[in-house]
Amino acid sequence: MNNSRGGRRSCRSLYLGIAIVLFFLLFVYTPLPQNYDDQRDALVNHVTSAATGHKPSANGSLPSLATTKSKYAYATFLAGDAHQQELADINDDNYFVAARILTYQILHAPETRSPAGIPFIVLVTKAVSEPKRHRLRLDGAIVIEAETITKPAWVEVETSTWQDVFDKLRLWELTQFDLITFLDGDTVLARPLDGVFNDTAVATRKTSPDIPRPHPGLLPPMPHTYAFASRPEMNTIHTYPPSEETHSYPNIAYLNAGFFVLKPSLDLLAYYLALLQLPDSFVPTLPEQNLLNEVHNWAGAMPWQTLGTEWNIHYPTKEDLDGGVASLHEKWWAPGDSEGLGGYLRGWRWRMEGFYQGREGGGKGHQ
Numbered sequence: 001m002n003n004s005r006g007g008r009r010s011c012r013s014l015y016l017g018i019a020i021v022l023f024f025l026l027f028v029y030t031p032l033p034q035n036y037d038d039q040r041d042a043l044v045n046h047v048t049s050a051a052t053g054h055k056p057s058a059n060g061s062l063p064s065l066a067t068t069k070s071k072y073a074y075a076t077f078l079a080g081d082a083h084q085q086e087l088a089d090i091n092d093d094n095y096f097v098a099a100r101i102l103t104y105q106i107l108h109a110p111e112t113r114s115p116a117g118i119p120f121i122v123l124v125t126k127a128v129s130e131p132k133r134h135r136l137r138l139d140g141a142i143v144i145e146a147e148t149i150t151k152p153a154w155v156e157v158e159t160s161t162w163q164d165v166f167d168k169l170r171l172w173e174l175t176q177f178d179l180i181t182f183l184d185g186d187t188v189l190a191r192p193l194d195g196v197f198n199d200t201a202v203a204t205r206k207t208s209p210d211i212p213r214p215h216p217g218l219l220p221p222m223p224h225t226y227a228f229a230s231r232p233e234m235n236t237i238h239t240y241p242p243s244e245e246t247h248s249y250p251n252i253a254y255l256n257a258g259f260f261v262l263k264p265s266l267d268l269l270a271y272y273l274a275l276l277q278l279p280d281s282f283v284p285t286l287p288e289q290n291l292l293n294e295v296h297n298w299a300g301a302m303p304w305q306t307l308g309t310e311w312n313i314h315y316p317t318k319e320d321l322d323g324g325v326a327s328l329h330e331k332w333w334a335p336g337d338s339e340g341l342g343g344y345l346r347g348w349r350w351r352m353e354g355f356y357q358g359r360e361g362g363g364k365g366h367q
């Protein structure tokens with residue numbers, strides 16, 4: 001009788017051992033898809049963040065300009081659509097979700113967060129609702145409402161979300177920072193960006209005293225020094241790294257205002273605003289981008305400087321990502337290279353939401 005019981009126990013132990021081995025082989029040695037983007041990924045990264053000490057308290061004090069000591073900052077811009085009713089679920093607004101993704105990537109995600117703990121600012125227009133602002137603050141962003149810059153009648157803007165785009169110029173008021181790196185909301189990181197603050201292009205430069213000023217007598221004096229660096233606009237078909245030799249740029253002297261580094265300056269802001277009031281002083285089809293190109297054109301007294309190819313790329317492809325570019329200027333919800341980048345970009349949304357849900361106790365954590 002005892003031998004029979006012992007035999008049954010031995011069989012059960014054997015079956016259990018086989019089951020454990022099969023489980024181990026199946027879940028440890030089975031390779032995961034390259035672009036998997038489910039909740040497991042979010043949970044793993046949430047645990048990683050907690051283990052490495054990057055787990056801000058959801059109930060702690062909210063970040064603000066008054067509490068930051070950093071001389072550098074990252075920033076993006078979030079506008080409301082004055083012609084559209086507020087969505088019932090704020091997370092149905094793709095641009096709002098994009099701002100949350102950037103907040104998560106810059107402040108929390110192990111692969112992309114700022115090693116130096118550089119703060120992230122979301123500059124919002126008056127039309128951005130309080131629930132969105134509150135959610136971004138809980139996520140860790142410094143939220144600032146931009147004082148409206150009234151668009152003059154001569155500037156006609158067809159895209160509804162661009163109506164308040166000149167409010168972005170309020171970043172030049174934030175003189176407590178030495179430098180600010182601006183990223184359009186439709187940007188997704190691939191790796192940390194802190195090195196951009198050491199790019200030689202962001203150094204402070206003297207405004208040339210020898211080049212004649214445009215519109216004499218109609219504009220205030222240019223500042224004596226400035227710092228402004230960006231990347232040229234890209235062709236949709238390009239190489240990585242991009243170059244003139246491979247015809248990657250339609251015009252290498254024309255900057256894209258979706259990624260730039262600026263030195264805040266009230267004098268330079270006053271110059272921008274004065275130029276804005278002069279009819280036909282620039283082509284307004286791409287409003288703030290063309291204003292910046294006009295003021296900082298390469299033939300002028302304050303030419304923009306070219307950042308390294310590694311920091312950002314517009315119209316990105318899988319080849320750009322594989323090549324090592326640090327950030328992709330692309331809509332996470334509608335990429336041009338959907339086959340190559342769609343899984344990667346959408347995956348960041350689920351990782352972001354999983355992180356905050358985990359941090360806030362497993363609830364939705366959205367509203």
